[in-house]
Amino acid sequence: MQTNHATPQPQVAIAFLSDPRSHDGAAVTRVDTHAAMVFLAGDRAYKLKRAVRYPYLDYATVEKRRAACLAEWTINRRTAPTLYLGVQAVLRGLDGVLRLAPLSDAVDDAANAEAVDWVVTMRRFPDEALFDRMAERHALTPPLMRRLAERIAAFHAAAEPRRDGGGLAGMRAVVDGNIDALQSFPTLFPADRVARLAERSAAALDRLRAVLGDRRRDGFVRHCHGDLHLRNIVLLDGAPTLFDAIEFDEALAVTDVVYDLAFLLMDLDHRGLRALGDAVLNRYVEETGDVGGLAALPLFLSARAAVRAKVLAAAGEVNPDMAAQADAEARRYLDHAIAALEPPPPRLVAVGGLSGSGKSRLAEELAPDLGAAPGALVLRSDALRKRLWGVAETDRLPPEAYAPDITARVYGGLAERARLALSVGQAVVIDAVCASPDERALFESVAADAAARFDGLWLDAPLDLRAQRVTNRRDDASDATAEVVKRQESYDLGAMRWARLDAGRVASDVLAEALKRLV
Structure with missing residues (x-):
């Protein structure tokens, strides 16, 4: 006030x-x-x-x-x-x-x-260019959100590292401020719900004590945006552009980079756009390599939702005309804040199949429905191979980049990243051919070592359809051609223990069956 x-x-x-x-x-x-x-x-x-x-x-x-x-x-x-x-x-x-x-x-x-x-x-600029308006008319797309994630990752990389903010003390101040504010509206927020949020938040802070401190020491606390939700992003000259960063209190903007990102992810999830949030998260992690930061993501998402709850509660108090709507939305944000701190256990899903079978599409579509918000981390063999080779995703690699020793490094890298993600509570989807029994067994062992549920899905599709699909690809991380698809017909797949899906059907039918298998 x-x-x-x-x-x-x-x-x-x-x-x-x-x-x-x-x-x-x-x-x-x-x-x-x-x-x-x-x-x-x-x-x-x-x-x-x-x-x-x-x-x-x-x-x-x-x-x-x-x-x-x-x-x-x-x-x-x-x-x-x-x-x-x-x-x-x-x-x-x-x-x-x-x-x-x-x-x-x-x-x-x-x-x-x-x-x-x-x-x-x-x-x-026109109001219609704001991302919240674009969300309302369903104009936000996964490719656009991936470009946004790249912009945010580049901004965070260039932002000034700081050791005078963030960390355990910074997050404890945010959480305590949220709880105090929510408790000041006893007729709006039920006491037992606020107490549940306080209990879950305190447990998360205790569990993440070392993680938050290490991240500040290692440079993940920076002078960020501080208010990174959809209304503060605009499509300007065809590019996602961040604006209206916090200038009035540096302490609110000097924070962990993943806490900065969490406002956007929470905003998308709260609007029912989890798939877009998952696209942002995956591209951001691919750009930054910051898998470790996912350990704190549930706490960060919860804190962002609680901030929105208290802000709306105050707005309803100041403006009686909008009180009923603001109060209802504020209670929804409180529910969101609690749910973020009660995530399902992590799990690992591997999607395999020969080139052109539809692995990447299925992996991307499955991810939002798996694990904690905003969905699973998708680990792509094609993207990792390009990164190991030091080229852009759409650059074509020479034949030697597909030598057995390079492929072994790629699968080892996927396993390493999956192991780390599972260890911090993040669900994972692996998108890779997995043609050999040893490759499939590697990912099964990663899940077993983490005591996480494992599901393997193998996609079957006719040769002519797979060849047509790879021929029609544009701007894709895969280098597969119709000739590669034909050569793969000679692969000895060995014993197949993974669930086999007919991927020659329309994608929506394949997704529906896959989701049934994963219940």
Whole structure:
């Protein structure tokens, strides 16, 4: 809630920004949030900080708003340099006339003009380009979400490592703050449900004590985005673009990179888009190699959901008109937070079959339904082989990259990654040919060593269909050709203990049968 001691907002600045004459006659649309007013005019957006002071931010004076505008511009240019254009002052000259001026002009002309207020000037984009709007109209796709994951992974890699945040202390502060806030709404959140969340969260913090500390020491705590949900992502010039990162409290943004990612994963899961979340998670892990961070993912997802629960509860209290809707959604987020800390046990599913049998598609479609949110980690032999060779997924490898010793390294790498993922509680789907009994036995042994359930699925499809499928592939990690498919006909598969599925049918029928086998 807002506290007092804030200097009243200069109404002349609001009137000036609302006036089409200030924007060469362009119509002005105003969008209000709890902390800002955004004025949309022509191809620009002007973000004016409200003169408010909350427990977590302070925009109470003109000077503080200036500093916040500069911080927002600086921080968000890391991910959206073409979106954030600069900081401008609403200047009042000696004649009383107001004008928008760059920061440098405000400094140079300080003797002749007063900065009434400050704005962040941004390039305007259509609301339909926001990812939350795209989600509502089912316009988000797995390829787009994988590109988003690549953007996030690159951003995290470039972000400044920090050892003064995150870790056990940082997460304990988040969890304790959530529980305290939820307990302050006793008529909204049942006491037994909040107590259950508190108990599960405390157990997770205790279990992850060393993990969280090690990750901070090893550089996984960085100056991240801090508010990475769908509404703060936009499709700009055809590319997923992160914006509106937290600038008002660095402590909220200096955190574990997987906690940063967890807000997006939780948002997708809460909207019923788990498959898209699984696509993001898998691509992010492929890009970063950060399998170990999955150990803390249930706690991170839970904390993000609890944050949303308390924010919605407060919003309902401030705005009675939306209280019923906000309260119902807040309770759903509390349920989400508890469920995240009660994940099913990890399991390993291996999908094998000759080239063109449909392994990769089936593995991708199975993953969201397996294990904890947002789904299983998919380990692909084709992708790992390309990484071991140091080339992009779609680059074609020479024949020597498929020599027996290289293939043995690939399968060993898959087994190693699966072993690590299972050890931190993550379900795994392996996508590999698995033509030999020894290769299949390797993955069975990984599950046995982890005391995890194992299911092996073998896909059968006619030769001509498999050849047609590989011929029609585009931008794929596999190098298989129709000639390779024909050569594979001579493989001696040995005794097949895995469940055999007819993969010559339409993909939806194959998926339905596979899911029945995995119940």
